[in-house]
Amino acid sequence: MADSLSSLLQEIFSNAETRLKQLEHHPNRTAWLRVLQSLQRMGSLNLSRLDAKILAATLEDLEQGFAAFQNxxxxxxxxxxxxxxxxxxxxxxxxxxxxxxxxxxxxxxxxxxxxxxxxxxxxxxxxxxxxxxxxxxxxxxxxxxxxxxxxxxxxxxxxxxxxxxxxxxxxxxxxxxxxxxxxxxxxxxxxxxxxxxxxxxxxxxxxxxxxxxxxxxxxxxxxxxxxxxxxxxxxxxxxxxxxxxxxxxxxxxxxxYRIFHSNRYVRELLVLRLNAKLSPQALDILNEEFADILDSGRIEQTEALPEEAEEEIAHLPRLVMHFNQRNFGRLWQMVRRINTLHPAQPDRLQMRPDQK
Missing domain, CATH: 3.40.50.450 (Rossmann fold)
Structure with a gap:
């Protein structure tokens, strides 16, 4: 019985994986392949009834949450x-x-x-x-x-x-x-x-x-x-x-969120999106006060990087740095410092970016 179920699941997942690989330009193709491959591997594990129920309930929880917040x-x-x-x-x-x-x-x-x-x-x-x-x-x-x-x-x-x-x-x-x-x-x-x-x-x-x-x-x-x-x-x-x-x-x-908008990692770089551009003097202050949280280089102000230039936030200035990914309390402190380094008050609450 277990072998026949495993074989059936392997057949289903194999067919789905083949079809999915044909969608070369779908933005989530790689992620969905990982989902299918993980399910395929679990299908060969001969899971207990309890483990299968945990898997099903977890997926149902995720489905509900994704659907509720999609809009x-x-x-x-x-x-x-x-x-x-x-x-x-x-x-x-x-x-x-x-x-x-x-x-x-x-x-x-x-x-x-x-x-x-x-x-x-x-x-x-x-x-x-x-x-x-x-x-x-x-x-x-x-x-x-x-x-x-x-x-x-x-x-x-x-x-x-x-x-x-x-x-x-x-x-x-x-x-x-x-x-x-x-x-x-x-x-x-x-x-x-x-x-x-x-x-x-x-x-x-x-x-x-x-x-x-x-x-x-x-x-x-x-x-x-x-x-x-x-x-x-x-x-x-x-x-x-x-x-x-x-x-x-x-x-x-x-x-x-006065000046800070959101953050994103691109390769080894931490990107902080801002609601307003900082002055060269403000940038110097950040580099002086927070050099200890950098692995190398300086905090630089740039335009959007190609990997995170979503249309609705592409216009926002960025701070880019090699953050050491250890001193997160100091990083929170730096965000609050950034919010004191520009006199402007945003005219409206900026929307959230898509999370990649």
Missing amino acids: YVHQRKVTVFGSARVGPDSPEYRQAQLFAHCISQRGFMVLTGGGGGIMEAGNRGAGLENSFGLNIQLPFEQMANPVIAASDRVINFKYFFSRKLFFVKETDALVLFPGGFGTQDEAFECLTLMQTGKTKLMPLVLVDKKGGCYWKEWDEYVREHLLSRGLISPEDLFLYTLTDDVGDACQQILDF
């Missing part, structure tokens, strides 16, 4: 994390609702976990038209909150890991309110991805209730028990910021 590729978004256990009368809920309203009024959509508490507050503040809920299937069913429950803005994921992928992939900022194990997991996983260069450059803001100490005491723990023991580097503290003011949280996100 919102260029829309700026913010992911909001926080406790499902806080009620509408709590100050944390009100802060999250106010933040979501504030940031949605500035052109961002809001992504939440789709449940109650902070998640509901985020969707409520942004409104259905500016919301998505990335729900998770749990043994104790997490129901979608009433803001999004009866809409096509709910995506139900089987696995946490695929859900987290879309939280990070689709967003341009990460905002965390107080929460329990899940929120702490999300905070540290996002910081790990940022610290290791596994996500694009974006702000991570920890927001407390007015006068609250949740994130202040968290920050003290990080400094006293991680930094002091050499378990993280001093520059890692630049990966996040703290505030108890909703307006400040919104402004931090807007300021992050």
Whole structure:
């Protein structure tokens, strides 16, 4: 039985691979060949029923996520994390609702976990038209909150890991309110991805209730028990910021994209796209202050490179450098420095680029 299934799968994949190789000029041809070849190899492994179910559910999660966001590729978004256990009368809920309203009024959509508490507050503040809920299937069913429950803005994921992928992939900022194990997991996983260069450059803001100490005491723990023991580097503290003011949280996100637009790697080069060209003096300042994060050469200002000159962003100036791919906290610090080196304020929020 297993041999016949394997043979059937091999035949299907072989025929599909042959057809795909004929599409010489399709931009995603190579990637789809890799998908087919991986499935073909797994088809020969005689997977257990459990492993086959994991594969199927993972692909279904990815399919749902890709389909849901396909028409919102260029829309700026913010992911909001926080406790499902806080009620509408709590100050944390009100802060999250106010933040979501504030940031949605500035052109961002809001992504939440789709449940109650902070998640509901985020969707409520942004409104259905500016919301998505990335729900998770749990043994104790997490129901979608009433803001999004009866809409096509709910995506139900089987696995946490695929859900987290879309939280990070689709967003341009990460905002965390107080929460329990899940929120702490999300905070540290996002910081790990940022610290290791596994996500694009974006702000991570920890927001407390007015006068609250949740994130202040968290920050003290990080400094006293991680930094002091050499378990993280001093520059890692630049990966996040703290505030108890909703307006400040919104402004931090807007300021992050004031001059900086987006980043991309092209071969061994890091490319930073900018909303405005820097002066020669500003470029000299960057080279003086951030020479330590370069493997070689200088930070140069250029036009778009051929490999990343998508039509909608080809006009933007670039900073190109041989980043050492180690000092990511310093890289986040450099982005914030870039945003202080030009007097202009962009007249509108720039769209997101396609992610290649």
